[in-house]
Amino acid sequence: MSNFDSQITPSMVFVDIGNSSIKVAFRRDKKWVTHSYLTAQSAAYEINNHPYPVQHIIMCSVRENVKNALEQEIATRRMYEITLEDIGAETLNYETPETLGIDRYLSCLGARLQSPEEPVVVIDAGSACTIDYMDEKGVFEGGVIMPGLKSMLQVFKRTAPELPEIRPEIPAEFPGKSTTTCLQWGQVGFWVQGIEAMIGNYLDVYGDFKLYLTGGDSEMLNTVTGDMGTVDPNLVFDGMASLI
Incomplete structure (x- = not known):
């Protein structure tokens, strides 16, 4: 799948700072090795004790304060x-690029590495759930942000x-x-069916596409919907690595 392994070494550490966690990753044997942390201090400990001499740290972030702490x-x-600024304006069809979370673009970019001739929709089922579209030319067309x-x-x-807690089923x-x-x-049914409705909207507007899921709740979402798409937890890292 990957076309960047010849350029990426285990001495390159990748960091994805999201809304609720920090993911640290590196490539070994053509696979991502990843760990997730809740604090900058914990993530820094792994980086400072990386098993290979660290030459470069490549980061993307949606949390300025966490980035500064790290x-x-x-x-x-x-x-x-x-x-x-590393992304060409011609690849963004978005009215407020200054407010766009870079991880949304990178996830779509990572998905297109697996489907280079096809448009893609990426569901990132994390703290926020985003559902974004990138066309077959690699233009990010925007999407949906929901809880x-x-x-x-x-x-x-x-x-x-007083209402009881429930299992996510x-x-x-x-x-x-x-x-x-x-x-x-x-709650769960409303959330899942809301996502399915948005996928239907994309089909109505754009026609067929390849669907990918990422984020902490992607496996659960794919299970309850009967395998709606391809689950890949490392789309952001693939997108980051493709820009190196």
């Missing part, structure tokens, strides 16, 4: 941040704290016949 922890290392599953499951904790029977199954339909 840079302070590994100040002696050479770091390079991928930003929208992630964990956000959906937290919605009643403040407003209706869709009941076999509709409608729900207990408070738990009613909540599962109203």
Whole structure:
């Protein structure tokens, strides 16, 4: 799949700073080795104790404060941040590029490495759930930002704290016949069917495309929908590496 392995060495460390976690990765034997951390200090510890001499640290970030904290922890290392300035304006059909999370673009770019002649839709089911489209020429056309599953499951904790907590499952029977199954339909079912509706909108507007899923809840989403697409947790890193 990858066309960048000849350029990437284990001494290159890749860092993806998301809304709720920091992912650290490097290539070994043509595969990504990844770990996820909640704090800059923990991520920096891995980088500072990397099993190979670190020559370059390549980063993308949607959290400026976390990026600054990480840079302070590994100040002696050479770091390079991928930003929208590294992306040609001709590949963005987006009215407010200054507000675009770079990870959204990179995920689509990573997906197109696997489907280079096809348009792609990427569902990133993380803290926020994004559903983005990139055409067959590599132009990012925008997408959808909606709450992630964990956000959906937290919605009643403040407003209706007496309601029970639920497992992230869709009941076999509709409608729900207990408070738990009613909540599962109203939260998990609502979330999944919202995503499916957005996929239908893309089909109506653009026609066929290749569908990819990434992010922490991608496996769960693919399971409950009956394998709606290809799950790949490393699309952002693939996109980053392709720009090196």
